[in-house]
Amino acid sequence: PKISVQPGLSSEIIILSFAIVVIGGLGSIEGAAVGAILVGMARAASVHLLPQAELFMIYLIMAAVLMFRPEGLFRREVARRI
Numbered sequence: 533p534k535i536s537v538q539p540g541l542s543s544e545i546i547i548l549s550f551a552i553v554v555i556g557g558l559g560s561i562e563g564a565a566v567g568a569i570l571v572g573m574a575r576a577a578s579v580h581l582l583p584q585a586e587l588f589m590i591y592l593i594m595a596a597v598l599m600f601r602p603e604g605l606f607r608r609e610v611a612r613r614i
Contacts, residue, residue, distance in 0.1 A: 551590045555597045557604025566605055 552571055556563025571590055578589040597605060 547587075548590065551594045554594055555605060557606045560604065560606040563604050563606030 548571065552564055552567040554567075555570060556565070556567035570593060574589045574593055575586060578586045582589075
């Protein structure tokens with residue numbers, strides 16, 4: 533394990549999970565997988581290059597995706613009722 537159990541751990545995991553789901557698109561398993569890889573790579577790069585901005589990088593990626601594709605990277609197709 534890279535993270536030890538401590539009080540307040542759940543808030544960090546919830547923030548990461550929320551960002552991954554928003555980046556990938558609600559209801560899209562493929563999008564969540566791509567979003568998780570994207571967030572993981574961005575966190576690893578920011579820890580190495582700019583440790584002060586580690587958490588900010590996640591929000592930056594999420595804002596960029598929402599700016600250009602508000603439905604996420606992979607949108608779930610919904611059947612429309614007539």
